[in-house]
Amino acid sequence: MAEINWDELKAAAIKAMRSSYSPYSHFPVGAAALVDDGRIVSGCNVENASYGVGLCAECGLVSNLAMTGGGKLVAFYCVDGAENILMPCGRCRQLLFEFSQEGMLLQTTTGIKTIEQVLPDAFGPRDLETGFNAQERN
Numbered sequence: 001m002a003e004i005n006w007d008e009l010k011a012a013a014i015k016a017m018r019s020s021y022s023p024y025s026h027f028p029v030g031a032a033a034l035v036d037d038g039r040i041v042s043g044c045n046v047e048n049a050s051y052g053v054g055l056c057a058e059c060g061l062v063s064n065l066a067m068t069g070g071g072k073l074v075a076f077y078c079v080d081g082a083e084n085i086l087m088p089c090g091r092c093r094q095l096l097f098e099f100s101q102e103g104m105l106l107q108t109t110t111g112i113k114t115i116e117q118v119l120p121d122a123f124g125p126r127d128l129e130t131g132f133n134a135q136e137r138n
């Protein structure tokens with residue numbers, strides 16, 4: 001299990017935030033996560049003239065995870081432009097859940113919490129094994 005260095009994660013999130021492309025919201029976001037093999041992955045928000053197409057920082061982070069060898073996320077830190085902790089939006093909690101190790105920790109505005117606490121009763125990969133479509137395949 002990789003040791004969690006929250007200061008290092010925060011610094012990586014701030015560094016990512018500084019690469020943000022957010023000319024429409026003027027709300028830069030940076031996210032960083034520790035992977036179970038000890039590496040750190042990160043991402044920033046990338047907006048678009050077609051506003052709804054904009055990508056959250058967590059989208060870049062999970063893409064960075066896949067591109068650099070995959071693995072499970074162990075700890076997560078997200079910051080806004082003032083370098084304050086930012087809660088991942090609902091969609092991004094789902095993005096993170098897909099790649100989270102059980103009990104993945106997040107710095108939140110109300111202290112350190114697990115992914116299960118911020119996304120209770122989550123729908124995840126295992127739910128696909130029990131539904132109608134899975135029965136069809138068997």
Ligand code: THU
Binds near residue numbers: 022028054057088089
């Ligand atoms: N944003 C993120 O990047 N991650 C979140 O979890 C919350 C929101 C971005 C999207 C948009 O570019 C800006 O913050 C304002 O909503």
